[in-house]
Amino acid sequence: MSIRYYDGPMSTTTLPITDSAACCAPLTREALGASQADGLARSLKALADPTRLRLISIVAASEGQEACACDLTAPVGLSQPTVSHHLKVLTDAGFLSRSQRGTWAHFALVPGALDSVARLLTSA
Amino acid sequence: MSIRYYDGPMSTTTLPITDSAACCAPLTREALGASQADGLARSLKALADPTRLRLISIVAASEGQEACACDLTAPVGLSQPTVSHHLKVLTDAGFLSRSQRGTWAHFALVPGALDSVARLLTSA
DNA sequence: AGGCTATATCGATGGATGTCAATACGGTAC
DNA sequence: GTACCGTATTGACATCCATCGATATAGCCT
Numbered sequence: 001m002s003i004r005y006y007d008g009p010m011s012t013t014t015l016p017i018t019d020s021a022a023c024c025a026p027l028t029r030e031a032l033g034a035s036q037a038d039g040l041a042r043s044l045k046a047l048a049d050p051t052r053l054r055l056i057s058i059v060a061a062s063e064g065q066e067a068c069a070c071d072l073t074a075p076v077g078l079s080q081p082t083v084s085h086h087l088k089v090l091t092d093a094g095f096l097s098r099s100q101r102g103t104w105a106h107f108a109l110v111p112g113a114l115d116s117v118a119r120l121l122t123s124a
Numbered sequence: 125m126s127i128r129y130y131d132g133p134m135s136t137t138t139l140p141i142t143d144s145a146a147c148c149a150p151l152t153r154e155a156l157g158a159s160q161a162d163g164l165a166r167s168l169k170a171l172a173d174p175t176r177l178r179l180i181s182i183v184a185a186s187e188g189q190e191a192c193a194c195d196l197t198a199p200v201g202l203s204q205p206t207v208s209h210h211l212k213v214l215t216d217a218g219f220l221s222r223s224q225r226g227t228w229a230h231f232a233l234v235p236g237a238l239d240s241v242a243r244l245l246t247s248a
Numbered sequence: 249a250g251g252c253t254a255t256a257t258c259g260a261t262g263g264a265t266g267t268c269a270a271t272a273c274g275g276t277a278c
Numbered sequence: 279g280t281a282c283c284g285t286a287t288t289g290a291c292a293t294c295c296a297t298c299g300a301t302a303t304a305g306c307c308t
Contacts, residue, residue: 027177028181028238031199032181041171041172045265047168049165049265053165053168057151061154061155070284070285078268079267079268080285081269081285081287084285084286084287085287103275104284105286118245121239192254194255202296205255205257206296208255209296209297227253227255227306229254
């Protein structure tokens, strides 16, 4: 928990175009090709960690579904470099977006990213 | 692809009670507790592998959403022990059920298992 | 019985992954 | 400028994991 002294111009990082999970038919419709399976597996791998799931849920529960990195270290009880690493994994996978405001880094949920993965796992 | 000579009494294995993914509020509703995050992560880890995703999709696309293990080795292009290992991981995680009929092992989709994971990832 | 087939398990191995301490980078405040 | 603070990166380490060959187990058929 830190007090923000500065709220300068927001510089959003390049939004991830990966979209590795919004391309194909649901998993249960027909046999997956090797490349499609690989893309979905990469997305799922990014989610398949307790710490990362908690980070996502904390961000999602925050104001505007956005949270300062400074508020994310304490709740998960891990070192700052480790949390930074997990946030990078989630950002690279397209689940979070990063925006720097002065010294502070803010992470926000990418709308629809989780849902597109969920849709691939749903049979209906 | 093998021809089945025998269709003896079906002995279904104990159905997995784990249900690690059908307990709580969606990921984006409120911050996840440590144990809940751990359970969901375990489920996602079982899914986060290209080979296992392909195995699931092949089973799902088969007659009655069930397939003989003998028909699952060739499509994924890996050794028999490796495929057997992946099938065990998916079965232990509760996504597949195993039933032995004579010499052959049949794997079927556990209804709703994928959907309950997907529901946890969906914001709506 | 013995041979054959399908599947699971074991042991080893190379590669990925989570974690941390130390350090580097970048920006604010004095 | 210098000092300080937040964050990212580096390097190291231990653990986990996917994969295979070899072997074990179990069931069918002749």
